[in-house]
Amino acid sequence: MASEFFVSSNVVFGRDSVKELPNMLKEYEAKNVMVVYDAGVKMAGIAEKVLAEVEKAGVKVTVFDGVIPNPTNEVVEEAAKIAHEEEIDVFVAVGGGSSIDLTKAVNILMTNPGPIGQYGGIGMVKKPVLPLIAIPTTAGTSSEITNVVALTDTEAVCKYVIIDNKIVANKVIADPEFTKTMPPSVTAATGMDAITHAVESYISNMATPLTEYHSLKGLQIFYKNLPKAVADGSDMEAREQMMLGCIIAGFGFSNANLGLVHGIAHTLSAHFHLAHGMANATVLPYVMEYNADSCPQKMIELARAIGLPVSGNADEDKLLLAKELRKLTKELGIKTLSEQGIEEKDLDMLAEDVLKEPVLNFNPKQGVTKEDVLAILHKAM
Numbered sequence: 001m002a003s004e005f006f007v008s009s010n011v012v013f014g015r016d017s018v019k020e021l022p023n024m025l026k027e028y029e030a031k032n033v034m035v036v037y038d039a040g041v042k043m044a045g046i047a048e049k050v051l052a053e054v055e056k057a058g059v060k061v062t063v064f065d066g067v068i069p070n071p072t073n074e075v076v077e078e079a080a081k082i083a084h085e086e087e088i089d090v091f092v093a094v095g096g097g098s099s100i101d102l103t104k105a106v107n108i109l110m111t112n113p114g115p116i117g118q119y120g121g122i123g124m125v126k127k128p129v130l131p132l133i134a135i136p137t138t139a140g141t142s143s144e145i146t147n148v149v150a151l152t153d154t155e156a157v158c159k160y161v162i163i164d165n166k167i168v169a170n171k172v173i174a175d176p177e178f179t180k181t182m183p184p185s186v187t188a189a190t191g192m193d194a195i196t197h198a199v200e201s202y203i204s205n206m207a208t209p210l211t212e213y214h215s216l217k218g219l220q221i222f223y224k225n226l227p228k229a230v231a232d233g234s235d236m237e238a239r240e241q242m243m244l245g246c247i248i249a250g251f252g253f254s255n256a257n258l259g260l261v262h263g264i265a266h267t268l269s270a271h272f273h274l275a276h277g278m279a280n281a282t283v284l285p286y287v288m289e290y291n292a293d294s295c296p297q298k299m300i301e302l303a304r305a306i307g308l309p310v311s312g313n314a315d316e317d318k319l320l321l322a323k324e325l326r327k328l329t330k331e332l333g334i335k336t337l338s339e340q341g342i343e344e345k346d347l348d349m350l351a352e353d354v355l356k357e358p359v360l361n362f363n364p365k366q367g368v369t370k371e372d373v374l375a376i377l378h379k380a381m
């Protein structure tokens with residue numbers, strides 16, 4: 001069967017790559033630029049550095065610094081209103097997935113009518129969007145190169161995704177120095193999101209040889225470098241590798257999609273505002289245990305790729321990855337669900353909502369039941 005593999009990316013990678021920003025803005029003949037970020041990116045001194053480069057291009061600058069984690073439809077509409085009023089012609093998104101996703105969503109509304117919620121799903125955006133330059137400051141979501149936006153619908157209390165090739169950032173400035181200020185907990189959570197992308201896309205029922213190649217390589221890079229980046233945030237080799245890994249793994253999961261881990265994580269974040277990476281990491285080992293039966297060969301391939309001791313006994317080997325992920329999440333200080341404020345009484349409602357997640361369609365194990373999800377959530381408490 002034929003399969004499509006879409007990649008569209010123009011990445012300037014490395015230290016001081018932000019110096020390219022004025023030239024990029026000139027190339028787009030930008031006049032009114034909106035720079036989008038959040039409070040953490042400002043506190044880290046990154047926004048200031050980016051704004052100094054934008055100034056050099058001699059353009060009018062509008063700042064939107066009201067991004068929140070797991071951004072909502074409301075914040076998208078608020079920023080889009082300002083962008084229309086200021087007649088913005090180029091966007092610069094600086095930050096983690098929340099800042100980059102929000103900017104991609106605002107950009108949709110520059111050429112397509114609101115509300116933003118109508119673009120949920122695959123290929124729903126009608127008109128091409130404006131130029132967008134993405135400057136990632138976390139190493140986790142790959143939003144800088146993906147065709148994906150994840151938003152929170154506060155009315156339906158769920159997270160939903162917009163997947164469309166039209167919304168990919170035109171240029172990426174990937175400077176690993178910008179990730180150095182992430183504290184260990186954010187490094188761990190965002191890095192575990194990256195590991196989840198690599199693993200879930202590798203076993204996804206949409207995976208193809210082209211996506212598998214990127215997912216596997218991404219996992220190898222993350223597995224080797226995430227513990228180093230968490231232990232020593234100034235380890236620039238590890239920071240650089242994490243950022244590179246996100247670009248590589250992003251090419252995989254934006255084509256192969258994800259699975260049950262993300263279905264659970266989106267539900268947890270929608271109801272309890274858990275950080276996306278933390279939500280994924282908490283349940284990842286248990287979902288892999290659950291999935292192992294449906295794709296034993298791939299589980300063994302993943303285990304082998306990161307050097308786990310594959311014995312030849314398939315029944316044991318297919319669970320090696322899940323075991324290792326359990327150990328890794330402990331070492332990296334990933335919190336349990338109860339440590340993140342979830343109570344036993346919440347699990348029933350959560351399990352019911354997880355079943356509504358469209359991403360479950362790509363999970364290797366199909367026919368997921370409420371009892372299955374409850375069992376996973378209990379293990380993660």
Ligand SMILES: NC(=O)c1ccc[n+]([C@@H]2O[C@H](COP(=O)([O-])OP(=O)(O)OC[C@H]3O[C@@H](n4cnc5c(N)ncnc54)[C@H](O)[C@@H]3O)[C@@H](O)[C@H]2O)c1
Pocket residue numbers: 038039040041044046068069070071095096097098099101137138139140141142143146147148149150151178179180181182183186189190193276277
């Ligand atoms: N578009 C995609 O392909 C895609 C993929 C996965 C996840 N997502 C979405 O991305 C969002 C999560 O993004 P994220 O995990 O990057 O986190 P984030 O953008 O929410 O940032 C997390 C926290 O870290 C801070 N921070 C960011 N960079 C920093 C730095 N360099 N130094 C200090 N603090 C810093 C932020 O201010 C924030 O408080 C979620 O909404 C998730 O659903 C999108």
Ligand SMILES: [Fe+2]
Pocket residue numbers: 141193196197262276280
């Ligand atoms: Fe994710």
